[in-house]
Amino acid sequence: MGISPADWHRPLEAAFAGARVLVTGGVGFIGSMLSARLLALGAEVAIYDSLDPDGGANPANIASFRDRVRLTVGDVRDTGSLAPLIEGRAYLFNLAGRTSHMGSLEKPVDDLEVNALAQLRLLELCRTVNPGLVIVHAGTRQIYGRPDALPVDESHPVRPPDPNAVAKHAGEAYHLLYHRLYGLATVSLRLTNTYGPGLRIKDDRQAFLGVWVRRVLQGEPIEVWGGEQRRDLAYVEDVADAFLLAAIAPEARGRAFNIGAGPSLSLGELAQLMIAANGGGSVRVLPFPSDRRRIDIGDYEADDRAFRAVTGWAPRTMLADGLKRTFDYYRSRRGDYL
């Protein structure tokens, strides 16, 4: 444990004040929170985002700091547009990607192009024009499939349950490989379910959590499929911290880390906590839909001790507090997200 939470600010500011940073997917849920944190640390932030209407991008996510970032609208597959943004940067937070599991069933080729092929092209670009760049990649715990046991550490077998997980795993593997082959300063964070302000809530294209938040806000019952399944929920600000700390930890390079928050809880318990955080609501328990069962991962809880040991990171937000802040955010910004 190098640093404790109270000590984070100093090394982060030392690293990022005045630093030229690029955030791909920076108009998205986690990317926008990360961009806000980088600005607060004094970084010069460029954002590259496709504003894909089926993804997590929402201009409302960056509205409060839109005039302080350089936004380039483009697809991560368009290496030509990315090239001038890579040159001269110190850090790349590489969050552009497809995250929808169901979406990857509908458009598997598109999913592979964005999550692996474009990532490989980007890495080739980095090693050519800016080999000193620090690159933090957004991976996913989905690659483990249905866990053998909880909690899941990084040595768990990789068993992708859907096309998205195959492509995300390949994209991550290229990041780690380019560290070993070419010395690129890469690290990948295998994210768990993330919640908080900025999550896409108008439908389930980003996460089931978004739909739950929306239904609670609209006074509709949360539809819980089954309810016994366990999930590990991370608050978006804690996840942004993880990206920042990953970038400044030399010992993290070339490695992939689970990021959780823990302890896990059942979806039934989560629904009750959401209702409590909102100050009201109801639950409707439904059978698990058959079209999702085939790609379902069962339970998940991250063992993220490796990441904590290397970076000193720890989640700072209790679930009840994070949920309350989430509802407060959407209540005041409802028109931007529904």
Added chain:
Amino acid sequence: MGISPADWHRPLEAAFAGARVLVTGGVGFIGSMLSARLLALGAEVAIYDSLDPDGGANPANIASFRDRVRLTVGDVRDTGSLAPLIEGRAYLFNLAGRTSHMGSLEKPVDDLEVNALAQLRLLELCRTVNPGLVIVHAGTRQIYGRPDALPVDESHPVRPPDPNAVAKHAGEAYHLLYHRLYGLATVSLRLTNTYGPGLRIKDDRQAFLGVWVRRVLQGEPIEVWGGEQRRDLAYVEDVADAFLLAAIAPEARGRAFNIGAGPSLSLGELAQLMIAANGGGSVRVLPFPSDRRRIDIGDYEADDRAFRAVTGWAPRTMLADGLKRTFDYYRSRRGDYL
């Protein structure tokens, strides 16, 4: 153990006599041997091959049966050309791919396109136009990287040491996933070093073994890098048997299997066996080249018991015999391969 080697012919003939079969990469080393075996079993064989000058394809490989197969020249990325060949087929032996590890460092995007993106498109095509097709995919042991211990079974962690292994693993993962998601009858064979007639020997783009065969034929010393490393060598006819048996074993579907031959031997021992098989030759021991060290896997020996148990397969060719047949082949066909 369902069937013993002596019993293979009957079930294979029952499955393949009159069957409409497509072999991608069928002008290549293993694909051409497999096509010859399929013809001998009475199958109606179509071959799809790009005839890529940097790959394993050599018209000499199919010269003896060229008039008995339907050959379509095309890239596996060209789904439009593949579509009419998929319809109405009973079996697809999917061997088209990039196999060069060094080549994947030079052209990683091309490697990913061929070994994963094209494979995914092909699977999408199969599930759309011919969901009953039996598909056997050529995987590779390269995905394991540097083994933790020998022999290596299928539960060994996947640690791709080069771009080729990342892409081949993704291509395999899609095959297995499409079994689970859509019921496609897929199986993948993780091949070890394969030798025998038809191997590209004019350079090292297919395997180091090719260069060794060429140097022995030309009376030059075999250049052994180090020599301590262990390899598991499989004779091409035995590998062709493995593909055939994999196709007719329902219990194999949705699974990936190591294919070896065993026991492993050191490269120094292999060089001596080659010299003995040829009736003369010499060895020059050189240090391991630094540009290959970074992607080198160290030792390898397959634990292929799972495949043997499910299919009854066993290698039938002793290394000394296989090497002798290899040299006999090239001595009579030198002009076609050098």
